Amino acid sequence: MTTDPRWVAIRRALHQIPEPGFEEVETQRFLLDQIARMPQDRLEVATWRTGILVRVRGTGRRAGSAAEKPRVIGYRADMDGLPIAEETSYPFRSRHPGYMHACGHDLHMTIALAVLDHFARHPVPDDVLVVFQPAEEGPGGALPMLESEAFRRWQPDLMLALHIAPEYPVGTIATRPGILFANTSELFIDLIGQGGHAAYPHRANDMVVAGAHLVTQLQSIVARNVDPLDSAVVTIGKLTGGTKQNIIAERARLEGTIRTLSRESMQRVKARIEALVRGIEEGFQCRAEIDYGANYMQVYNHEDLTREFMAFVRERQAAELVECREAMTGEDFGYFLAEIPGFMFWLGVDTPYGLHHAKLEPSEDAIGVAVRVVTEYITWKSAR
């Protein structure tokens, strides 16, 4: 299925303006401008920080229908970009140096706009709430948005979201009942020692060496402290230290992320990190500070609703349905699902480069697939 050129143009415009979490000012302005061009008679628009909530008033339920009181069906897209210098072949590359939509949020927002436009023109009995949420990549916009007055007054009874999946062909939707994405925690460790002249190591306390030891020791946690039948990840994505090649480093900093499928494992992994860091303090006579940054709750799909959605996709042949395995990615949409029944699914975008890669080029044909599946599902669900 091809995508309406209007949505392709919007995706390309969004692709050019990636912004960090809670700084999505230009993105918010662009989205508000697009929303203002839609039929307004059923729309109520609210902003929350750099996010946006739009309620489409439904037609109301007829007496005698299964649920007489109109419900609110929520659909959420995330908005932020990543600190990655883009290396795609696109003529419409990012205009914000060092920032890129490398996790598909440009597609997510475009799909949400198209879904909103559809229901503004073709309302269903229930209200539809389209949520543009900031800061998914960190520090996490879902939890504060969920707790906000703006969200609470339109709180959905059911909520869904999608995430692009580079590894699946266009036309594929993948999901599963139960856990889909992992519990996550960011990890920042500062090591503070004693700097000095490179030629006098015995008079200093080198944090580059301490940091290197710690990175290696952290690899033992998943190998030796986590049940092999459980799953966990400890990744250090950034290691910095020192100031110059002939100065012994006074400080080093490790930045990473922890992923686990159970909350118990998250506690166990953190306890082991703390023990290893204490060992580094003792062994290298330095001081360490640990900060766990943003923690995301697992994405746990409502079992019955997900099975119903999967059956819907199969029966309508709306897309190729794959029942996938859980993934160690994180998503703060998990906070919404902890309170509101719903689910998340992967959308195939068929590109050889993975999420968070500078060359990620998701297929724009997937936008049309997603808009069709989401609008048809919400319309069907609202008629029940």
Ligand SMILES: CC(=O)N[C@@H](CCC[C@H](N)C(=O)O)C(=O)O
């Ligand atoms: C889908 C995806 O890639 N999500 C991100 C979420 C980041 C969570 C947080 N900043 C962390 O690193 O723990 C992911 O990296 O999985």
